[in-house]
Amino acid sequence: MSTSVVRERGAVGTGRLPGAWGLGLRRGGLEIRQFFRQRDQVVFTFAFPVVLLFLFASIFRDDVEGAGITASQLYVPAMMAAGIMSTSFQALGISIAIERQDKVLRRLRGTPMPPAAYFLGKIWLVLFTGVLETVILLLVGTTCYGVDLPSDAGRWFDLVWIFVLGITACALLGIAISSVPDSANSAGSVVVLPFLVLQFVSGVYIAVGTIPDWMLTVGALFPLKWMCQGLRGVFLPESAQVLEQAGSWESGRVALVLAAWCVGGLALCLLTFRWKDRRTG
Numbered sequence: 001m002s003t004s005v006v007r008e009r010g011a012v013g014t015g016r017l018p019g020a021w022g023l024g025l026r027r028g029g030l031e032i033r034q035f036f037r038q039r040d041q042v043v044f045t046f047a048f049p050v051v052l053l054f055l056f057a058s059i060f061r062d063d064v065e066g067a068g069i070t071a072s073q074l075y076v077p078a079m080m081a082a083g084i085m086s087t088s089f090q091a092l093g094i095s096i097a098i099e100r101q102d103k104v105l106r107r108l109r110g111t112p113m114p115p116a117a118y119f120l121g122k123i124w125l126v127l128f129t130g131v132l133e134t135v136i137l138l139l140v141g142t143t144c145y146g147v148d149l150p151s152d153a154g155r156w157f158d159l160v161w162i163f164v165l166g167i168t169a170c171a172l173l174g175i176a177i178s179s180v181p182d183s184a185n186s187a188g189s190v191v192v193l194p195f196l197v198l199q200f201v202s203g204v205y206i207a208v209g210t211i212p213d214w215m216l217t218v219g220a221l222f223p224l225k226w227m228c229q230g231l232r233g234v235f236l237p238e239s240a241q242v243l244e245q246a247g248s249w250e251s252g253r254v255a256l257v258l259a260a261w262c263v264g265g266l267a268l269c270l271l272t273f274r275w276k277d278r279r280t281g
Contacts, residue, residue, distance in 0.1 A: 023113055024120025031125035045091070046133060049083040050140055056205065057145055064207075068239035071207075076141035077231035078204040083133040084163065085170045085224055088126045090195050092174030096122075097187035100178070101277050109275040123171065130167045147235050155234050158251065162230040165258035169223045172265025179272045203228045209243055216245055223261045230254040 036042055056079075057072035064071055099105050108118055141147035150156050174191075181187040199205055201215040202225035208216065219225040232240065233249030241248050 020114040020116040020120065023117035025124065027113075027117050027121025028124025028128075031121045032128055035125060035129065045087065045129065046136055049079050049086065049133065049137060052082075053079040053137065053140060054144075064240075064243065066239075067243050068237050070146070072145040073141075073147050073236065074207065074232070074240070074243070076137065076145055076147045077235045078228045080134055080137045080141075081166065081202075081224060081227035081231050082199055082204045083137055084130050084167050084227060085195065085198075087129040087133050088167050088170035089174040089177070090191055091129070092122060092126065092171055093177045093191035094187045096175060096178035097181045097191075098184040100274065101184040103277070105275045106277075119175070122175070126167060126171045130163070134163065141235070150234055158230065159234045161255065162227060162234065162258070165255065165262060166223055166227040166230075169258055169261035169265050172262065172269055173223070176265060176268035176272050179274050183277075198222055198224045201225075207243065208245055213245075220257075223258055226254045226257045230258075 053075055056075045060071035060075070062071055063069070064074060067074075096105070105118075109115070138147075138149075142149060150159060177191055177194075178187070181190040198219065201211060201219035202222070203211065203216075203219070204224070211219075216225070229244060229249060230251065232244075233251060233254075244250070
């Protein structure tokens with residue numbers, strides 16, 4: 001008999017349950033296994049941004065005047081940002097709405113498991129899929145489109161904090177928006193539509209310089225625009241700063257906006273999250 005089994009039985013026999021962190025870690029492992037059992041979901045999640053990158057980078061591949069880069073290189077960090085938001089905001093917004101309607105959340109709420117363990121499990125899933133998505137897009141970008149890996153520790157550090165703040169903010173917004181759909185059937189439309197619009201006004205599909213100012217202002221209210229800008233600062237040369245609306249990467253502002261959305265997203269979750277479906281209770 002393994003030591004872990006003995007410990008678990010000992011905990012049950014004494015009436016003690018593992019803490020939220022331990023249960024959250026186990027819940028995260030379960031979430032990851034369940035995710036990879038759905039092969040169609042796995043293929044769509046990881047292939048969709050790569051296919052879009054291939055299409056846009058193949059269609060728009062000329063040099064960007066005055067920036068020292070090609071249009072293909074410009075799309076790589078933008079698609080990485082969209083991939084991070086896809087694995088967090090979109091994935092959680094839809095999956096939690098489905099679990100709520102299927103009464104999975106209500107059953108979990110009725111167990112001794114701390115509520116925090118459920119959300120920790122989702123966080124582990126989002127981190128795992130987000131890192132994997134980023135690595136895949138980075139491999140495609142470096143091998144196919146001439147994007148250079150960061151050459152100094154400072155840029156690697158920038159990549160880490162942009163990823164952590166960005167995926168945290170998007171995950172919290174995904175949890176919050178999961179309470180908006182009236183049913184699981186409408187969750188896809190409720191979540192995907194704003195995400196699609198944000199990709200157009202945040203510089204994912206269209207270069208920032210060609211987007212009307214009012215659209216850029218709308219995009220600047222949300223995390224995706226700042227994730228795109230921050231990642232461009234990590235992977236593109238300094239000469240490409242001329243393409244930005246402010247003429248610079250604005251790393252400090254990127255950090256402040258993403259951190260603010262982490263706080264705001266948490267507040268939205270606390271105010272809006274529901275364990276029960278509003279129609280069936």
